[in-house]
Amino acid sequence: MIVAELKPIDEIAESISHFKKVAIVACGGCVSICLTGGANNADALARELAHPRHYQSLPPVFDTTTIQRQCEKDFVNAFLNIPPDADAILSLACGAGVQTVAEAMETLPVIPALNTSFLGSLDAPGIWREKCQGCGNCLLAFTGGICPVSRCAKHLLNGPCGGSKNGKCEIGEDTDCAWQLIIDRLKVLGRLDEYEKLFPLKDWSTDRGKGPRVQGVDRTKT
Amino acid sequence: MSYFVVSDNCNGCLSCVENCPANALSYEDADGKRTILHNMARCVRCANCWRVCPQEAIQFQHFLENRWDAVIQLGLVYCSVCGEPLYTAAQEKTLSGNMGRPLEHLCPKHKSADFAARQALFLKKKQSNRETQHDRR
Secondary structure, eight states, X not given: OEXXXXXXXXXXXXXXXXXXXXXXEEESSHHHHTTSSSHXXXXXXXXXXXXXXXXXXXXXXXXXXXXXXXXXXXXXXXXXXXXXXXXXXXXXXXXXXXHHHHHHSTTSOEEEOEEEEEEEEEEETTEEEEEEOOOSSOOGGGTTTOOHHHHSTTOXXXXXXXXXXXXXXTTOTTSBOHHHHHHHXXXXXXXXXXXXXXXXXXXXXXXXXXXXXXXXXOGGGO | OOSOOBOTTOOOOOHHHHHOTTOOEEEEEETTEEEEEEOTTTOXXXXXXXXXXXXXXXXGGGGGOOOOOOOOOXXXXXXXXXXXXXXXXXXXXXXXXXXXXOOOOOOHHHHHHHHHHHHHHHHHHHHHHHHHHHHHO
């Protein structure tokens, strides 16, 4: 799922300080699950941002609402209710959600309250870790289900760099060496011979080499 | 039946309510009783409540049940030859309205058989007309 974190409060306060009424829009999708963009977070953020200490003049008035998914334009158009007197939207969604709301609400500025971090999964309660970069050319079938593109700091495709120590990456003790994980996993699976296979140069054009990627056919344009 | 089910282990501590990121859990204290409330429309099914419950009272498996709820029942129209369901009566009303004529209750198979029979009859008539005209000459 998409993981995001709250921007620093000062940065958010600065970006909304010149508005009178701000609609804080929570998202009921991925960012709810990673405890940064849900209804509860919107309420907490509204309470925090209403404090005068963040502003040189009067703080804006806040209204909070939640929409189940901010990343679907027709859904947003149909179900997102913004108070008519709101002069800005503060979105607690990932970047895709913020842009979708901005497209749907053409006349209102939409400001992000989150920094979209990565595609990841829950490793332990409260701990999300990056697992996928959406490179568009999945290699997991050959690496024991562990992604070297997103989990190796150097994105190496043909074994470790040699800098790891006790299974940890040389960039820091908190980071597992992805290739150590891959080798250990292949051993367990009895498929260590897969490690001997060389990957050809990766085709990065499926990543972002051709601009924003699209899936599906826009029948309105055919 | 609610999808949010708790066992008798629940002691009403409100850990789940406090930790729900979607504000899908709430409670009411009234008439000497505490009632835990769940709102399915708000629920993200993130399982945070299940994780944090100190009593292990939340039976999250009910959210994962492969259960179908009946939504609506509509009358069906069947093929007049073989009895295969074709569409609903309401759908027929829409379709015949759009087409400006009543629909024949025939499945694709019998529609093509019916068409072939009608075409054969048409060709036979055409042939017999030709022969009649030829005889007149």
